[in-house]
Amino acid sequence: MGLVIAGCRSGEGKTTVALALLSYLVKVGTLVQSFKVGPDYIDPMYHSRICDRPCRNLDPVLTGVDYVRSCFAHHCRGVNYALIEGVMGLFDGINRDNIPDFASTAHIARILSLPVLLVIDCSRLSGSVAAIAHGYRSLDPRVKLAGVILNKVASDRHLELLTSALEPLNLPVLGILRRQDLVSFPSRHLGLVNPGEIAQFRAIIDKLAFMAECCFDLSKILPLMQVSNPTEIANPLWSQITIPAIKPRIVIARDRAFNFYYQDNLDILQDLGAELIFWSPLEDTELPENIQGIYIGGGYPEVFAEELAANELAKEALKLAIAKGLTTYAECGGLMYLSQQITNFEQKSWSMVGILPTSTIMSEKLTLGYRKVETLRDNIILSKGSIVWGHEFHRSQITTPPVQPVFKINNHYEGWHIFRVHASYLHLHFGGYPKVATNFLKDGKPPYL
Structure with missing residues (x-):
């Protein structure tokens, strides 16, 4: 198995969550293979720098669906955990081959039969979080939502409103990131600055690992990420x-x-x-x-x-x-x-x-x-x-x-x-x-x- 980190839209915090989990696993000395949905180059550089092993892109538009399956299975061999960072919002893709969300994070989760952890930016909502979570869970029953991460929580009172609203859904809250917990990365016109140009990157990794340990329910998240002897499927095309x-x-x-x-x-x-x-x-x-x-x-x-x-x-x-x-x-x-x-x-x-x-x-x-x-x-x-x-x-x-x-x-x-x-x-x-x-x-x- 492995875990997909998704967001409701771009900027929800899925990169921060993904990097925090990777940083924690590397800190405790376990092998983890990361993947990135879509054609992005920059986020995979952060994954690769943290894990000291290349991040792999999963993009059925550029490679086809069979290659996505083969790539995931091939690179999960010999590791303990697998994590996929999504792209944009969970269902944001293109309409192709009679699939309205082709190449979306949801599409990748369906292709690989993996659970999804949804990151929700809570900075401008309280009770409405339940409608958002319910909508994302019910839109496509083939996408298995394992839980949510509540990001940018302002206060204990804010958290109480959020969790109370979610309680009737029986959807686990597997992480809470307060506004003051957030780690920021410098950016430029095409996205984040490359990690090799950040002088204090090691300190950022340490902070991310600490964040995962303190803010996430790792006892429930890590079993979802665990890889168990993946079977190689189809030889790579080349x-x-x-x-x-x-x-x-x-x-x-x-x-x-x-x-x-x-x-x-x-x-x-x-x-x-x-x-x-x-x-x-x-x-x-x-x-x-x-x-x-x-x-x-x-x-x-x-x-x-x-x-x-x-x-x-x-x-x-x-x-x-x-x-x-x-x-x-x-x-x-x-x-x-x-x-x-x-x-x-x-x-x-x-x-x-x-x-x-x-x-x-x-x-x-x-x-x-x-x-x-x-x-x-x-x-x-x-x-x-x-x-x-x-x-x-x-x-x-x-x-x-x-x-x-x-x-x-x-x-x-x-x-x-x-x-x-x-x-x-x-x-x-x-x-x-x-x-x-x-x-x-x-x-x-x-x-x-």
Whole structure:
């Protein structure tokens, strides 16, 4: 079994509850595997930092339902507890395949037959909490609500009103978080600041663990999270693909500026035979030797644009390697790094690698959502006519659209295929499209450096 932490909506406190439970379990020395519903990169970084093991995304839009089941079963092997942090409100998903809440937290709970712990923000209600809890429990009887966590409780009197209202429902209150108990995390324009940038993160983990111990009914919550010898179901999709005879050396750009990667993507590349070499566009001045490709993921290049621009040796080394034919896969932040320049929120412009014939400008407009796209031309990862689902999440805009775009998204066109470069705002999960990974590795045949 395992436990799903859900909320009535975004901002209810489910991340705080999830991190508190993870912190407590790590503190007492037990193994716990965490998961995150949806395409998010940032919350999983917090999970991974606390647990010292990668958090896994569960997203049937990007990967399909079978992969969700396989991923959960595979990564629950050998651990004592499993916890899934939900996304948005419990039933917030998309209407697909005749399922009105496809890819919602409730959908994941149904797929995996797991109980749900509902976090309710009580800061602006008292007796109405019963109507909320009753509605969430009764809307879909297939979703088993194990109890509630009352968040932002103001006083003992407030708590009395809340618990009295809930009593007729016979729905267990498994945790109470007072307003003064809350732990806050710094944030920026795409969400929370990455945990690696928080100097006092260890102290925050200690406070979260103490909060779980004091504020939650762990005697009832932990048995719900307990894993008992999960059965592996279906081999991962990529295991059915032939591994290349030559082990390709692939560079992964990873540092404070670039860190939006699905761990499964990196694992799939390794399972297909790749040797991964981590490289920092911020700190390193030259590329590793004998490499066949580079993967530049998303992140916050706009925040670190001045530092990226100052590392001229790294930019020149990458530009030269790409000009010589280095296979390059760039998503979102990677696209920004390969452009001519980045203009940040303060309207300051910084020179980047300069491979793509466009610049990127930060704006207040948030581009966010799943995208069903058609591939318009052959490129290093997909053949013409391929249909894939991806996800966009950015506040930057390009200044010049591609003349020969790679993707059609409704009536919008985007993506570049230049030299052996694929650059797009679209994030893809290789679990849903293992051919993306195999094509990327096959394209980078000879070593270019």
